[in-house]
Amino acid sequence: MNHRFAAALLVLVTVFAGVPAPVAAADQTAQCSFPMTVTDATGTEVTISEDPERIVTTNPSAAQTMWEIGAKDEVVGLSQYAAYLDGASEKTNVSGAEGLNVEVVIGLEPDVVLVPNTTYTSEPDRVNQLRSAGLTVVVFESGDSLGAVADKVERVGRITGNCEAGAERADEMRTSVENMERALEDVDQPVGLNAFFGYTSGSGTFISEIMTSAGLRNGAAEANITGWGQVNEELVVEMNPEYIVIPSHAPVPSGPAYNSTTAIQEGNVVVVDANNLQQPAPRAIDASETIMKAVHPEAFERYQELQNQSETTQTETTNTPESTSGEQDATATADEPQSTETSAPGFSAVAAVVALVLTTLVGRRR
Template sequence: MRLRTLTFVTLLFVAAIVPATGAATAGAASMQTDSCTFPYTATDATGTEVTLDSDPERVVTLNPSAAQTMWELGASDEVVGVSKYATYLDGADEKQNVSGANGPSVERVLDANPDVVLVPNSTYAFAKDRVDQIRAQGTTVFVFETGSSLSFVANKTEQIGRLTGNCEAGRQSAQEIRNSADLMREVLADEDKPVALNYFYTYTSGSNTFIGDVMTTAGLTNGAAEANITGFAPINTETVVEMNPEYIIVPTGATVPDTEAWNSTTAVQEGNIIEVNSNYLQQPAPRSVDAAETIMQAVHPEAFEEYQSMKAEAEATTTESTETTTQTTTAQSTTTQAVNDTTTSAQTATGADTPGFGVALTLVSMLAAALLATRR
């Protein structure tokens, strides 16, 4: 075993004195790209190249989805302004209310003195002039794309983490969204997918909507999409009757019309009206997963239990893996410190300026590390 160790260390020694190749340079470049450093530049949904010179300390969110994301990242303390629709978040009532009449207030946003303003596409769509005024004052503004899936929600979460300097939290939260969605689809792969309709105040969610994706991820068939409805659009009673949904999904506070047409549907007759927290169902943010879980539990209770069990097992495995990595890192740090202490002693006794000392010292350090490794 010791002979093999020494041979391996010799190879490492040879590699250490060979000049770095292009591959090593590429690796360093990749690490730099993935690092959470500033300045950082990204192009937003308007095609504007947005640059943040430093890690933002003051963030304004013009829509509750961006605010919810900041809360989920554990960065609510960085938020100084929210819309009036974000008051459901703990502590949001202590932030500056930047809402005005029929949209964001330019004056209130500017008074909050933000380092960056996060603007979901729905806000930009009906308040473009106000957002442009905020940007014209020299305030950094980032506008997001329109949400169309849980995958979009995960990517947006990661992007907000990067923009606000909460990179690791953003990556972790995004991965949790992806993992949950993948696991739901896996558990529900062989289950029947009953037809369902999302309804809120004469509107429904068709194809290319994140609510539609929440529904299908939870084990339903989106009837509106099957009826060739795209995006968020009105739905008429004739379509409802023809579709005859088995389930109707509504946000809290919304109701199903008490009419002959709606009452004729299987969903109403069997009492399959699923009410989902509107702050989770209608906002393309991390808690969309909670909305999908609510629907899945109501429609596929047995599969939901399996999903919960598998999710808990996966989280436990992840936690165990993280703890193992931490222990390994700590052990490596201890070994490195021991080698460094030996190196310092050798430098003192021999003199670091002696020709060839650096190469010899590298070999000694590697041998010391290898010998420590063989004793574990």
Template sequence: MLLVVGAASGMVVTDGIVGETTAQDSDECTFPVSATDATGTEVTVDEEPESVVTLNPSAAQTLWEIGAKDKVTGVTKHASNLEGASERTNISTAGQTITHEVVVDLEPDLVLAPLSAVTTEEDVETLRDAGLTVFAYPTAESIDEVRQRTLQTGEFVGECEGATETVEWMDEKLSVVEDAVDEQEKPKVLYTFFGYTSGTNTFIHEILETAGGVNIAAEAGIEGYQQINQEVVVTEDPEWIVLNSDSTEVPDGNGFQETTAVKQNQTVVIDTNRLNRPAPRIVYAVTELAETFHPDAYEEAVKAAQSTPTPTPTESPTETEPTPTETEPTATATQTPAATETPTATQTPENSDGDGAGFGVLAVVGSVVLVNALVLGARRRNDGH
């Protein structure tokens, strides 16, 4: 059975425990607010911004969820799945995700820039040299970092209450998952995309394990986003294979075809906008996977949560479902995956979100033969997307 899962409620956990957040003592924001960003720069916002531009879709999604979307004046083309995004200025062109001139012309009070292979420190410096206030986020490596990023974003844009409510919503849903998977036998799981996978020190690893799975990439010692050897796939023998909506087919090769997951038709496709964006909607990816891996236990946990009196819940986020062209591609026929399995200092992980949000398509520093083989495989599997 190939499961293409839709929206569901769910909750995120770090290392099996629902994470605590370090929100302000009060939900009321105060200005000025200062923090050191990922470039080592002390960034100060003197007063509540009225206009904000985002350089990555995860930042845009966060602003939508915390109630600050009306302040957003510019987004990249890869945030088009968000309701109302078409009413904002598209800062991208057909061949370029970030057009500096467009961002500068918008004269935003604040620019939010999650760093990635797409959004670089050079982009940040260029915009700062043009007189803009830019806050650069580091690449998110855990679900707790998504929480902290959400709260920090709220502080910078004057939506502290909305940010706190969003994190509380995440934690409420994640606690249901924690209850559901507690004491359950955890299936072995592999996340794969064009032959790459997600190991330790990635928030996708945490998503898989929070949902009650055992990430075989981590078990095999893979760190970050790397290719996975088919011999490892055979040895680890995943019971479930997780795919994203940019790559909905299991890779070719006997290594994958001989797995329990393939033999028992246990593959699941998760929307890229939920799985590969380090932003609040990763909760949906967690709950969808928990329901897939542990359907009976998850159903019981949901019923138990519904029968327990709670304060008036925060309204769950809503979204416009993306079409295939609305997601930022991780690898297409024109993009080149790396041939090496271990990134070097000159290799920068790239992903479907451009924000540390999916396993990597690496800057090429390797064998042309292997590269071409991967690209041709990507063409066959994804027909040019």
């Protein structure tokens, strides 16, 4: 095992300990008023003087979030790993040969720089250089659940002056999770294993909840693996997963242990777009849907019906005159210190690990 890879994984798993708690409801209009002061994951009070128009995202899930709330036009710089997003080629690449390119970010003169905890943990000096240059930088913690990711989406919307869009997209995510739960009532849930390059996603990871929301039991979590960790052959045999979930850039695991599992013998390998599975951003819901469709096709049909009903209800509510700001208040969150979007809008720990694997072990990028 490459020592750089192992060390990076250890750092990233350690980072994923803190998650901001949900915050109380408050007036949504007040939430989006500027100047706005928030406290970020580093404990720094950050004041955003006015509605940002130029935003830099240092990792891809931050960019994905901005795209998903309809604010991609505000993004002027993004990571090389966000190149998959439509229109990303029109933005400036802020990735350098050895990480974040501080000079390029400063040259873009952004109003706000969104920094995930993985970037800050691996490159704190560079982030501090951005602050020393007078840039407004918000560092985010990581989320360990789809609910935390939805909260992050809402907070990113608020910080960037896109309150309504952020709240709407976050509520769509929450509704999707609820509809999955309803569709899967009384459905037996088989054991699943997320596998990538000899590692897996245990408890305390948003990928674990992507799997369980889709109707799988997370075998790694049940085997007391916390965070992202290695999975050995003995454990694979003992677990005998009925389904194996892999990101699209990872090979199907093989060898005697894996070949003995029900998943491999029955061809139950679910390949999920890595940009959906491994980034704590809105498209994580798409990852759950992919898994659910493969594992529980009948429940997935029920889920689609519930989704259609929810969309119809939302449309009717939106078009009803009585739908006033009072209803919006129920879904808004207060601008407490937790609201500093400390759920990393950027590369998830897993995605960072994969990037390092591809760079150091096989010499190619995602």
